[in-house]
Amino acid sequence: MSGEIYTFKILRYDAQSPDKGPYFDYYKIRVITGLTVLTVLLRIRDELDGTLAFRSSCRSATCGSCAMVINGLPNLACRTQVGSFQDKTIILEPLPNMEVIKDLVVDMTPFWNMYEKVEPYLIRKSPNPEKEIFQSEQDRKKMDQFVNCILCACCYGACPVPARDPGYAGPAALAKLERFALDSRDERSAASLERVNDDKGVWGCDTLFRCIDACPKEVRPTDAVVGLRKTLVKNKFKRTIGIGGKE
Amino acid sequence: MLEYDVVIVGGGLTGLRAAVGLSEKYSVALVSKVHPIRSHSIAAQGGINASLANNPDSKDDNPEKHTFDTVKGSDYLADQDAAELMCKEAPNVVFEMEHWGCPFSRFSDGTIAQRPFGGAGYPRTCYSADLTGHVLLNTLYERAVALGVRVFYEYVVLALAVDEGVCHGVIVLDQVSGKLIPIRAKTTLFATGGYGRVYFHSTNALINTGSGIGIAYAAGIAMKDMEFVQFHPTSLLGTNILITEGARGEGGYLFNNKGERFMERYAPKAMELAPRDITARSIKTEMEEGRGFEHEFGTYIQLDLRHLGEQKIAERLPGIRRFCIDFVNVDPVYEPIPIMPCQHYSMGGIDVNMRCESAVKGFYAAGECSSVSVHGANRLGGNSLLETIVFGKLASRSIPEYLEAHDVRPDEKALLRTQAQVEQKIRRLTSGGNEKPFPVLDTLRKAMDDDVGIFRTRAELERALAKVIEVKERYRHVRVSSSALHMNYELIAAMELEQMIDVGHAITLGALLREESRGSHFRRDFKERNDDAWLKHTLATKGPDTEPVISYKDVTITRYQPMARTY
Ligand SMILES: Cc1cc2nc3c(=O)[nH]c(=O)nc-3n(C[C@H](O)[C@H](O)[C@H](O)COP(=O)(O)OP(=O)(O)OC[C@H]3O[C@@H](n4cnc5c(N)ncnc54)[C@H](O)[C@@H]3O)c2cc1C
Numbered sequence: 001m002s003g004e005i006y007t008f009k010i011l012r013y014d015a016q017s018p019d020k021g022p023y024f025d026y027y028k029i030r031v032i033t034g035l036t037v038l039t040v041l042l043r044i045r046d047e048l049d050g051t052l053a054f055r056s057s058c059r060s061a062t063c064g065s066c067a068m069v070i071n072g073l074p075n076l077a078c079r080t081q082v083g084s085f086q087d088k089t090i091i092l093e094p095l096p097n098m099e100v101i102k103d104l105v106v107d108m109t110p111f112w113n114m115y116e117k118v119e120p121y122l123i124r125k126s127p128n129p130e131k132e133i134f135q136s137e138q139d140r141k142k143m144d145q146f147v148n149c150i151l152c153a154c155c156y157g158a159c160p161v162p163a164r165d166p167g168y169a170g171p172a173a174l175a176k177l178e179r180f181a182l183d184s185r186d187e188r189s190a191a192s193l194e195r196v197n198d199d200k201g202v203w204g205c206d207t208l209f210r211c212i213d214a215c216p217k218e219v220r221p222t223d224a225v226v227g228l229r230k231t232l233v234k235n236k237f238k239r240t241i242g243i244g245g246k247e
Numbered sequence: 248m249l250e251y252d253v254v255i256v257g258g259g260l261t262g263l264r265a266a267v268g269l270s271e272k273y274s275v276a277l278v279s280k281v282h283p284i285r286s287h288s289i290a291a292q293g294g295i296n297a298s299l300a301n302n303p304d305s306k307d308d309n310p311e312k313h314t315f316d317t318v319k320g321s322d323y324l325a326d327q328d329a330a331e332l333m334c335k336e337a338p339n340v341v342f343e344m345e346h347w348g349c350p351f352s353r354f355s356d357g358t359i360a361q362r363p364f365g366g367a368g369y370p371r372t373c374y375s376a377d378l379t380g381h382v383l384l385n386t387l388y389e390r391a392v393a394l395g396v397r398v399f400y401e402y403v404v405l406a407l408a409v410d411e412g413v414c415h416g417v418i419v420l421d422q423v424s425g426k427l428i429p430i431r432a433k434t435t436l437f438a439t440g441g442y443g444r445v446y447f448h449s450t451n452a453l454i455n456t457g458s459g460i461g462i463a464y465a466a467g468i469a470m471k472d473m474e475f476v477q478f479h480p481t482s483l484l485g486t487n488i489l490i491t492e493g494a495r496g497e498g499g500y501l502f503n504n505k506g507e508r509f510m511e512r513y514a515p516k517a518m519e520l521a522p523r524d525i526t527a528r529s530i531k532t533e534m535e536e537g538r539g540f541e542h543e544f545g546t547y548i549q550l551d552l553r554h555l556g557e558q559k560i561a562e563r564l565p566g567i568r569r570f571c572i573d574f575v576n577v578d579p580v581y582e583p584i585p586i587m588p589c590q591h592y593s594m595g596g597i598d599v600n601m602r603c604e605s606a607v608k609g610f611y612a613a614g615e616c617s618s619v620s621v622h623g624a625n626r627l628g629g630n631s632l633l634e635t636i637v638f639g640k641l642a643s644r645s646i647p648e649y650l651e652a653h654d655v656r657p658d659e660k661a662l663l664r665t666q667a668q669v670e671q672k673i674r675r676l677t678s679g680g681n682e683k684p685f686p687v688l689d690t691l692r693k694a695m696d697d698d699v700g701i702f703r704t705r706a707e708l709e710r711a712l713a714k715v716i717e718v719k720e721r722y723r724h725v726r727v728s729s730s731a732l733h734m735n736y737e738l739i740a741a742m743e744l745e746q747m748i749d750v751g752h753a754i755t756l757g758a759l760l761r762e763e764s765r766g767s768h769f770r771r772d773f774k775e776r777n778d779d780a781w782l783k784h785t786l787a788t789k790g791p792d793t794e795p796v797i798s799y800k801d802v803t804i805t806r807y808q809p810m811a812r813t814y
Contacts, residue, residue, distance in 0.1 A: 016425070016733055034485060034544075034575075042453075046685035050728035050737035055281075058452045060488040060570060062381065063285040079573050101423055102734035108282070121389035122348025131299075132345045134357035140350060147350050147375075147382065151284055183348065 003032035006082060008040060010052065011093045014102050022100075025049070031082045037090065038066055038077040054104035061216055064152030068104045069093040074154040074214045095157030110162070111153050114169045118177040118196065123188040139184040146179035149219045155211035161204050168204045169196060171211035171221030178224035181231060190235045193228065202228045248659065249430045251276045253646055254417055256404045256459060257438030258283025260380075260635035261614025261642075263387040265436055266396045268643025273650065276430060277396055278419055280403040280454065280739075283388050287440050287452040288635065291380025292566060293493035294362060294372035295636075296629035297337035301358040305369035310334040312368055315807060317630060320366040320522050321623025322766035322776065323809040324472070324784070324802055329601040329619045331805065333630075336637045341373055344636065349386040351375050352563075362563075363496045364628045366522035366814070370496075372629040377491050377566040383632060402428075403739055404459070405669050407435065407466040407610070410661035414466075414610035418666050425733030427669060429662040433655040434609045434646050437463060437597060438639065441615040442750045446590035447689075447696040450482050450489040459616045461746020463597045464753070468605050469786040471598035471618040471800075473750070474757035475767050477626055478701050479591030480526040485544040486574050487589045490567055492628040494552060494584075495519040497563050501530065502549040502583065503538035517814035524625040524767045525814060527588040531701045534587075542585065549583035556580075588701060592631060594622045594767065595754070598786060603642040609655060611646060613638035620784065623802075624766020673732070676741050680726030684741040687725060691718045691751050699755050704771045708759040715752045719793075722748060753787040753795050760797060761785065778809050 005028055013022040027044050038056055045052045054077070055065040061079040070080050071091050082090060098106035155171035162168050177196060180186045196202050202225050211221040251274045255262045258279030266277045279286065298308040313334035318325050345351060345359060352360040352375050363370040375382040391398070401422040408415040408429070416432040442457020443449035464470050480501075481490040495501075501519055503509045513529040514521035521529070530548050533539055539546040552560055557580045560568055564579075571577045571584055597612035599605050601619055605612060614635040621634055649655075691714070698711035722745060727737045763777040764770050782802055787795040 014734070016731075045736065046683075050683065051731075051735070053734045053736060055285075057281055057285050057454045058287065058290045059486065060290065061573065062290045062566075063281075063287075063452065065281065065285045105734060107423075112282075116392055119393075121393040122346075122386075124346070128346040131342055132351075132359050135353055136357050137353045137355055140353045143350055147385075148378070150289075150381070180348070183350070185348065 003030045004088065005029070006031045007089045008044065009089055009091045010103065012103050013100050015100060033083050035082050036078055037070055037080045037082055037092070040082060041077060053102040062150060064150035067095055067152040067154045067157065069095060069157065074157040076152060076154070076216050079216055095153060097157055097159065097162040108153060110166065111156050111170065111172065114173040115151070115176060117169065118173045119188065119192060120176045120180070122180060122183065122186055123192070124185065125187045133185045135184050142182045143179050145219060146175045146182070146224060148217045149175050149179070150217055152216065154214040154216060155221050158210040158214035160206060160208060160210065165200070165204060167200045169201050171225070174202060174228060175219055175221040175224040178227050181228065193232060193235065196228060197232050202232065248662065249276065249428060251430065251432045252650060253434045253436065254278060254430050254432035255436045255438060256417060257286070257440060257614065257616070258398065258400065259286035259288035259438060259440055259614065260384055260387060260632065261639040262436070262438035263384070263391050264636050264639025265438060265613065265643045267387060267390045267394060268640055269646060270394050270396045272647065275396060276399060276432070277391070278399045278402045278404060278417070278430070280401065282400040283391070283398060284384065286384065287455055288380050288384045290452060290489070291383070291632055292377040292489060292491035293364065293496065294374035294379045294629050295341060295383065295632040296364065296367070296371050296627070297341040297373055297633065298334065298369070298371050299338055299341065299359060299361060299373065301354060302361040302370040305361065305371055308369040308371055310337065313337065313371060316367050317621065317627060318807045319812060320625055320627040322625055322812055323778070323782065323807070324623030324765060325621050326601070326619065326803040327805040327807060328803050330621045332601055333621050333634060333637050336640070337633055340633070340636045340640060344383060344386055347386050347390050349375070350382050362493060363520060365492050365495070365517070365520045365526065366627045372493070372496065374493065376562070377493055377564050379632065383636070404462065405742055406665050407462050408662045408665040409466040409607050409610065410658060413608045415657040415661040418662070418669050420732065420739070422734060422739070425731060427666060427732070429666050431657045431659060431662055433650060433657055434611065436603070436642050436646065437612040437616055438614045439616040441593035442747070443590050443593070445692060445695055445747050445751050445754070447692040448482070448487050448589035450479055450487055450589060450591045456743040456747050457593065457616070457750045458743040458746040460596055461749045463605070463610070463612065464749055464789055465746070466607070467789060468607055468610065469598040469788045470750070470753045471595055471786055472620060472757070472784050473595035473753040473787060474761055474785060475594035475624045476590060476699070476754060477523055477592035477594060477767050478527040478588045480523055480530050480588050481550050481586040482589045483570060483574060484542060484547045484585040484587055488570050488574060489591070490550060490570070490584060490586055492523070494550060494564055494567055497559065498555055500551045502551055503533045504540050505538055509533050509538070514814045521814045522625055522627060527701055528769060530588050540585065545587055547585040547587050550586045551583040552579045553581065553583065592626055594618065594620070594624065594626055601641070602645040603638055604645060609649065611642050613642045624768060672742070673738070676725060676727055676738060677730035678726070680724045682721055682724045682726065684725050684727065684737065684744050687718055687721050688744055688747065690714060691748060695751055695754070699758055702769055702771050703758055705759065708755060711755045712759060715748065715755055719748055719752070756795055756797060757785045757787060782809065
């Protein structure tokens with residue numbers, strides 16, 4: 001068989017046996033060109049070590065299951081080519097900012113809690129028409145960038161803020177909020193945006209752009225943070241001069 | 248023991264739509280082996296059919312025409328009353344999804360955009376670029392969050408408790424804690440998706456094992472029309488990631504190694520937009536007759552989008568472009584895409600009627616795991632997303648009718664008995680035995696690929712059946728590496744393997760017995776459709792010696808008498 005031998009160095013840990021502590025396991029495996037990190041992980045689990053734990057599903061960078069830290073950077077295992085690294089050792093670790101359940105699987109509860117907090121759904125007050133609510137092509141396009149988010153949490157893992165402040169909403173939740181704030185059909189009140197108008201929300205962002213680098217879908221969550229900040233400042237200005245809508 | 252009015256298994260479009268319809272009035276648990284957002288529905292690309300008549304070319308489209316296309320596409324095996332119901336509901340559910348925030352692509356007049364899809368008389372496929380499943384699933388999950396639906400994610404259902412024709416609930420494994428938990432429920436709805444991974448080459452997610460279908464079968468509920476397996480014409484060479492039919496809907500061409508648009512020979516009118524069964528067979532024929540391209544990953548055909556231009560590709564098919572660049576290093580703006588047909592969709596499934604009811608009281612199924620049947624022998628592109636939402640919604644109407652009409656008291660004892668069986672199975676898989684689960688699965692899925700594929704013959708099907716039986720025997724010796732119950736993916740794979748073997752068995756046996764060609768089921772030794780003998784549904788029920796017992800059931804025909812199917 002052609003291909004080159006790679007060493008996969010994988011962080012192992014089981015929250016149910018914390019005494020064993022985290023440690024690295026090493027797997028040597030022959031890799032032909034075009035194989036992804038996920039394909040290799042599946043081979044390790046199927047053929048070498050059935051106890052290895054990692055999430056995976058669509059294997060096409062769509063479902064967001066297989067986010068992990070690959071050679072130091074958060075990414076999806078399914079879209080990372082093994083051959084894209086110079087080094088023949090690939091180091092795999094779980095995403096930071098969340099507790100490890102086992103090996104490469106983290107507890108995403110904090111991530112989903114933040115998601116739920118921003119009211120991540122369309123809010124309407126007017127009655128719906130019989131058919132579709134009209135939306136222009138341009139208005140539809142405005143959301144595109146944020147609609148693309150697959151909630152994989154690469155950004156949340158890359159963000160420096162949650163480590164210092166676990167109450168921080170994080171990039172994905174804010175991107176989701178901006179997706180609705182930009183939706184011409186959404187009728188949430190200005191007050192509902194106030195919820196992120198503090199340093200647990202948009203003002204907590206350090207604008208280091210780590211989320212932009214980590215995002216596999218070009219969502220650019222920092223753009224959402226900047227967008228929301230502008231809206232909040234504008235709303236405040238409107239309130240000050242007394243033309244603000246209802247709170 | 249947990250207790251609910253309704254337990255819904257599956258967090259894809261079907262399960263979420265049902266949960267959204269039920270959770271305001273009933274106590275509902277939605278159980279899914281992955282977070283709902285990771286369900287396979289997320290990967291759907293091309294769109295969802297509804298005769299909205301928004302496209303300037305579809306002004307006289309209507310639900311009746313949609314029904315006819317669906318029935319003809321099914322090669323007349325669909326139940327026509329069910330197909331009619333689905334197509335009539337289609338505009339309602341699409342508008343409802345839009346009102347809930349689904350970001351559909353738009354026409355310049357602000358209405359929902361619609362594109363042409365295979366086998367359809369009009370452009371009626373509503374879409375959001377090539378991310379339609381992504382936007383639909385996000386919208387329904389958002390709705391579920393707004394309503395506070397109780398979701399148990401990373402809980403795997405391992406068995407269904409059925410006793411004397413009544414369903415009492417499910418046994419689930421909490422993957423994180425490793426606890427086995429019985430859920431006592433007055434009604435149970437399976438929305439567990441397709442079985443693509445029973446095949447070696449599939450467009451489906453790795454989690455699509457079809458375990459729900461196998462679990463229901465083990466509990467005595469029949470599988471219907473399993474021999475009808477959809478092979479999609481265009482999956483990416485190597486990974487088999489789907490390249491949506493929308494790529495042809497937007498005007499893509501198929502070319503063989505002679506540079507011919509070979510669909511001319513097979514479907515001169517519809518060309519690249521012939522239904523999937525016909526297009527997949529045409530591609531396979533080109534390959535078999537030496538007109539494909541050779542590559543170390545296999546033989547392929549070219550899907551050419553270059554004439555669409557960069558702007559159209561970037562606007563309508565951005566995801567496809569990304570897949571091609573990321574996974575085969577081809578930019579479709581400049582080069583044709585190497586594609587091959589492979590397993591894609593399960594027309595068959597749990598036998599239910601158009602109210603999503605099974606033969607077992609209190610047990611329902613909907614979506615891809617079920618067979619109503621609205622797709623018959625071949626599903627049209629864009630009709631599956633439609634089925635998930637329509638029947639998820641309809642289940643959320645028929646379940647309350649049952650709950651209101653009966654004093655339902657699910658039995659704890661039946662659940663505890665089922666739990667004991669599950670525990671015994673786990674003990675067996677974690678002790679003794681000398682086979683790892685994976686090589687057994689590998690034998691099964693290769694046999695299905697090789698011998699139960701696009702073209703079938705008696706000899707090949709008999710060989711596959713022998714393999715399935717061999718695999719069943721090997722399964723008795725399977726053992727997993729660790730006896731831990733928490734985060735043990737190998738154990739879950741081993742549990743699901745049993746169900747995958749049953750699914751493979753029913754597909755193969757159904758295909759061997761059906762001596763005709765209809766829709767996706769093509770027998771080289773019986774090339775014609777035979778309505779006199781075979782215009783009927785196949786049912787596979789678990790027999791006493793674990794072999795499936797096959798029987799047949801009439802197709803409901805209302806308005807459309809079977810005709811020759813040309814495109
Ligand atoms: C790549 C691709 C593209 C597609 N594109 C289109 C398209 O453009 N248009 C169209 O109409 N159709 C399309 N389809 C088909 C369509 O996407 C599916 O048929 C549909 O999404 C299935 O939805 P579902 O709700 O039935 O199941 P799924 O979305 O597959 O969900 C199944 C759920 O069941 C859960 N589950 C399964 N087993 C268990 C268990 N044992 N215990 C607990 N939970 C379990 C899973 O966790 C999951 O949440 C496409 C399919 C593929 C593969």
